[in-house]
Amino acid sequence: MTRFIDIGHLDDIPTEGARVVKTPLGCVAVFRTAQDEVFAIDDRCPHKGGPLSNGIQHGRSVTCPLHNWVISLESGMVEGMDEGQVATWPVEVRGGRILMDVARLDQAMAAE
Numbered sequence: 001m002t003r004f005i006d007i008g009h010l011d012d013i014p015t016e017g018a019r020v021v022k023t024p025l026g027c028v029a030v031f032r033t034a035q036d037e038v039f040a041i042d043d044r045c046p047h048k049g050g051p052l053s054n055g056i057q058h059g060r061s062v063t064c065p066l067h068n069w070v071i072s073l074e075s076g077m078v079e080g081m082d083e084g085q086v087a088t089w090p091v092e093v094r095g096g097r098i099l100m101d102v103a104r105l106d107q108a109m110a111a112e
Contacts, residue, residue: 003106004092004099010036011096018053018062023105028089029053030098031073033060038098039073040089046078052086 013019013032020043021028029043029052039060043053050066057063060073070079071086078084090101 001106002090002101002103005102007091007098007100009096010038010093010098013038013098016057018055018057020053021100023102025105027051027053028100029062030091030100031057031062033057033073036093038091038093040091040100041071041073041076042086042089044086045069045071046084046086 007021013030015032016034018029018031021030027043028040030038030040032038041052043051045052045064045066047069048066050064052062052064052071054065055062061070061079062073063070072079076086076088092099
């Protein structure tokens with residue numbers, strides 16, 4: 001079941017920048033592209049756990065600040081490798097507000 005929560009205004013994130021949303025499952029990095037697209041992924045590189053929100057965003061990818069792994073904001077896949085992925089979080093922008101689907105949180109909390 002999809003359940004969206006409001007996590008802020010689009011203008012709260014600079015163009016080609018990121019912000020962090022803290023959840024019970026860990027931090028989520030929310031990125032805004034130059035075209036005002038918004039993507040959300042776990043804020044932890046699968047290689048050494050680097051904070052992806054501190055990485056350099058380019059197009060629909062982010063480069064980990066620790067070891068330069070490039071991760072797709074759309075799929076969470078590490079580019080150029082057969083292994084390595086971060087979880088993605090569905091987001092929408094409505095009326096300038098960023099809404100994040102927290103169904104994953106609901107499932108995790110129900111499993112406890």
